[in-house]
Amino acid sequence: MSRSSRLKIVERLAVQREEQAAQALAQVRAQIETEEKRLEELVSYRQEYLSYLDEQGTKGISMQQWHRTQSFIDQLATLSGRQQQTIEGWRSREQQILEKWRELYQRRKNIGRFIDKISTEEAIAADKQEQKLIDELVNQRYSG
Numbered sequence: 001m002s003r004s005s006r007l008k009i010v011e012r013l014a015v016q017r018e019e020q021a022a023q024a025l026a027q028v029r030a031q032i033e034t035e036e037k038r039l040e041e042l043v044s045y046r047q048e049y050l051s052y053l054d055e056q057g058t059k060g061i062s063m064q065q066w067h068r069t070q071s072f073i074d075q076l077a078t079l080s081g082r083q084q085q086t087i088e089g090w091r092s093r094e095q096q097i098l099e100k101w102r103e104l105y106q107r108r109k110n111i112g113r114f115i116d117k118i119s120t121e122e123a124i125a126a127d128k129q130e131q132k133l134i135d136e137l138v139n140q141r142y143s144g
Contacts, residue, residue, distance in 0.1 A: 004119040011115055014108040021101040028097055032090045039083040046076035 053061075053069050061069075 002122055004115050004122055007111070007115045007118060011108065011111045014104065014111050018101065018104040018108050021097060021104050025094065025097045025101055028090060028094045032087060032094060035083065035087045035090055039080060039087060042076055042080045042083055046073055046080065049073045049076065 049069060050073060053066065053073065056069070057066070
């Protein structure tokens with residue numbers, strides 16, 4: 001088995017690792033999208049309650065009802081802040097995975113280039129060996 005053939009096994013493993021990192025990156029990005037939609041829902045919901053509170057304030061609302069509604073709006077704001085922190089955590093994870101993927105991608109490319117170089121060297125060596133055999137046969141034929 002040639003050296004380049006043996007290195008193909010290493011290349012296949014590098015490709016698998018790169019693909020796994022790409023899948024992990026896709027999963028994290030999908031999770032970020034989900035978390036951002038949750039944040040949008042919370043912000044929208046909070047805005048609806050703020051509008052409701054403004055509307056009810058012009059119609060007349062009991063102080064108790066106003067406090068309950070304002071408390072709920074404050075809770076939604078707190079949840080939105082926590083959700084933003086969750087998104088930031090996922091974005092941090094995304095950056096880590098992206099860096100790992102880039103590293104694995106570069107490693108795979110380097111292995112591929114190295115295999116190409118080795119294959120070329122093997123082909124040149126095989127051509128030289130073949131030419132040497134041909135030359136020997138020609139010399140034997142004409143000297144014998």
